[in-house]
Amino acid sequence: MRAETVARRLLSFPRLSVGKVRFEVDDLGSEVLVVEVAVRGRSRCSRCGRKCPGYDRLKPRRWRHLDFGAWEVQLEAGLCRVECRRCGVVVEQVSWAEPESRFTLHFEELVGWLAQRCDKTAISTMLRIAWRSVGTILERVVARLRAPIDWTKVTAIATDELSFRKGQRYLTLVSDLETGRILWSKEGRSAATLEAFFAEIGVEACARIRHAAIDMFEGYAQAIRRCLPNATIVYDRFHVQQLASKAVDEVRRGEWQRLRGTDEARGVKHLRWALLRNPWNVTPAEHERLAELPKQNRLIYRAYLLKESLAGIYRSLYTTPWAKRRLNEWIAWALRSRLAPFRKVARTLRRCFDGVLAYFETGYTTSRAEGLNTKARLATRQAYGFHSADAVRAMIELRCTGIAPRLPHQIVGVAG
Secondary structure, eight states: OOHHHHHHHHOOOTTEEEEEEEEEEOTTSOEEEEEEEEEOSSOBBTTTOOBOOEEEEOOOEEEEEEEETTEEEEEEEOOEEEEETTTEEEEBOOSSSOTTOSBOHHHHHHHHHHHTTSOHHHHHHHHTOOHHHHHHHHHHHHHHHOOOOOGGGOOEEEEEEEEEETTTEEEEEEEETTTOOEEEEEEOOSHHHHHHHHHHHOHHHHHHOOEEEEOSOHHHHHHHHHHOTTOEEEEOHHHHHHHHHHHHHHHHHHHHHHHTTSGGGGGTTTOHHHHHSOGGGOOHHHHHHHHHHHHHOHHHHHHHHHHHHHHHHHHTTOOHHHHHHHHHHHHHHHHHSOOHHHHHHHHHHHHTHHHHHHHHHHOOOSHHHHHHHHHHHHHHHHTTOOSOHHHHHHHHHHHHSOOOOOOHHHHHHHHO
């Protein structure tokens, strides 16, 4: 069987004709199998796909294809320029690669499949491509395979941020509370960043959103109030409880500094985790320390009771009227406690009272968004860094939106 016949059987792309096959050694000493190909049929615009007349021939260019054993496989073709009435003068369309890409579709899908399972450095080494090329390939794979979003079914969203690089570099992630799917992402962490999402989806989609779960970041709350006329802000219960936990720790640190160097400091030392843990996670030794705390330091004990009381309101799953009553009682108690950190928490809850109370009515939290963030952070760590926010977004969407790149034998099987 001739080499051209083998290449024709292996390259299962429509509108592709195979010419000569030759072997080369590139400048780096790598062995390369070059397959000369051409576009079969009338020329088409590479942007809109319309048939257009071609009028000149460009210098041959190459596309990296799947390796054949230890040999790199590259497709080589001389394309022509076409003049499209809609898009102007562009290079003609090819069936084996996207415009502006120097990799075939099969090669890019293999990169996408590997990126869901290993880090970018391993992909770069295995496929012999540049580390930065992995990120740009993933951007194209995600844009090509991502399923469209039906905005008529999105009625509840969660918003959270992800730090992807040193120097306060953040991504804002918006996810669907019902399906858990990431809907949108963009670099930045501000009200303007979230407003860009609302402007992108349009006024009608914004009007359908009924609930928006966020942490205690005021910038996101301002954007929601301005752009979602029918939405109720739901403050995440775990972030509310985190305020109380931080207040307990602040009281403990203040008491330690006040009593440092005295005999009473022994009752305060090594109490941090006993105060912050849930009661069912406290060890027997820590339980004994907490039992002695009312006698050793009443201020820290009062702070601990305030923290556990707030957690108890959430654990009891009260109806909205009962939760409203209990929260008001807790705020009044915290304001009378003479503990500055808890008085600050009480003022915060009073200011955000409607959003805190909305949890008991809807049950929505940002836990799904936090879970997606955990997967996203794992992806960024496995990539060993990103230089582009677009590459981060592509990696996150590749792993968190249900995209399923196919392996080469699966693609060829479907095509056959």
